[in-house]
Amino acid sequence: MDExxxxxxxxxxxxxxxxxxxxxxxxxxSTVNCVLIEDTFVVSGSADKxxxxxxxxxxxxxxxxxxxxxxxxRIICTGDFIFSSSYDRTARCWDFESGECLRVFRGxxxxxxxxxxxxxxxxxxxxxxxxxxxxxxxxxxDILVTGAADCTAIAWSFETAEPLxxxxxxxxxxxxxxxxxxxxxxxxxxxxxxxxxxxxxTGESLKVFEGHTSSVVCMTVRSRSVGLYTRCICxxxxxxxxxxxxxxxxxxxxxxxxxxxxxxxxxxxIAKQTINKKKNSxxxxxxxxxxxYRTITRHL
Numbered sequence: 001m002d003e004x005x006x007x008x009x010x011x012x013x014x015x016x017x018x019x020x021x022x023x024x025x026x027x028x029x030s031t032v033n034c035v036l037i038e039d040t041f042v043v044s045g046s047a048d049k050x051x052x053x054x055x056x057x058x059x060x061x062x063x064x065x066x067x068x069x070x071x072x073x074r075i076i077c078t079g080d081f082i083f084s085s086s087y088d089r090t091a092r093c094w095d096f097e098s099g100e101c102l103r104v105f106r107g108x109x110x111x112x113x114x115x116x117x118x119x120x121x122x123x124x125x126x127x128x129x130x131x132x133x134x135x136x137x138x139x140x141x142d143i144l145v146t147g148a149a150d151c152t153a154i155a156w157s158f159e160t161a162e163p164l165x166x167x168x169x170x171x172x173x174x175x176x177x178x179x180x181x182x183x184x185x186x187x188x189x190x191x192x193x194x195x196x197x198x199x200x201x202t203g204e205s206l207k208v209f210e211g212h213t214s215s216v217v218c219m220t221v222r223s224r225s226v227g228l229y230t231r232c233i234c235x236x237x238x239x240x241x242x243x244x245x246x247x248x249x250x251x252x253x254x255x256x257x258x259x260x261x262x263x264x265x266x267x268x269x270i271a272k273q274t275i276n277k278k279k280n281s282x283x284x285x286x287x288x289x290x291x292x293y294r295t296i297t298r299h300l
Contacts, residue, residue, distance in 0.1 A: 147174030
């Protein structure tokens with residue numbers, strides 16, 4: 001088995017390699033596409049069409065979840081369940097403890113990418129007005145939302161694995177999704193360079209956020225005292241894999257932070273020294289950002 005296909009755990013204080021998770025019974029050499037940590041376990045999804053559950057204490061593989069017919073793209077975990085998406089055009093739900101496949105969500109016409117699990121509103125935590133507003137969602141129970149390369153997102157009933165709503169105004173593959181803090185507005189980012197917001201209950205398209213010049217690959221949603229802010233990352237990669245462009249809207253400082261992080265990963269000692277000397281100066285930060293930008297553009 002190729003060592004590049006193992007899972008590794010590191011200590012963040014010393015950057016020392018502490019564990020290597022490898023299944024010696026698996027003789028295939030396949031890329032690990034996604035990893036998450038739940039309790040004392042690591043869960044990984046691979047190009048070998050399987051999901052593996054690892055015990056962090058022993059680094060042994062304690063379960064292999066099989067059923068997908070193509071590469072695993074994404075995995076999320078709710079504690080009781082693991083959800084996975086795949087190029088086989090399906091999403092699946094697995095029991096975390098037993099590894100049994102409980103449900104298969106079929107309906108997309110191309111590969112499935114991002115996943116969001118939306119639990120049913122809790123009556124005890126809702127006010128009277130909120131409970132009335134969430135009546136339809138309560139009747140549907142828990143919801144799984146999937147985004148796919150067929151330019152659509154689908155909201156599914158967790159109980160029946162049947163589609164409840166289809167969101168279909170994007171002109172490119174949906175690569176990332178997020179919910180607002182209330183859990184009522186769905187945001188989708190796509191390769192059509194846009195982010196769209198939707199009413200999760202009605203499926204109505206609310207807004208289109210335009211301005212990116214390349215695919216939107218990830219985003220975060222932040223709630224402030226006035227309005228809702230979405231921070232998106234638009235990334236173009238060169239053939240060599242070097243990061244070429246980072247563009248964000250509504251967040252110049254966040255862009256600066258991401259650029260610095262990239263230079264840290266490249267061990268750019270000059271940039272590190274400059275940061276240590278000038279990190280408390282707003283003017284110096286602007287100057288440093290310009291230096292960082294020029295450094296990155298030399299890699300283009």
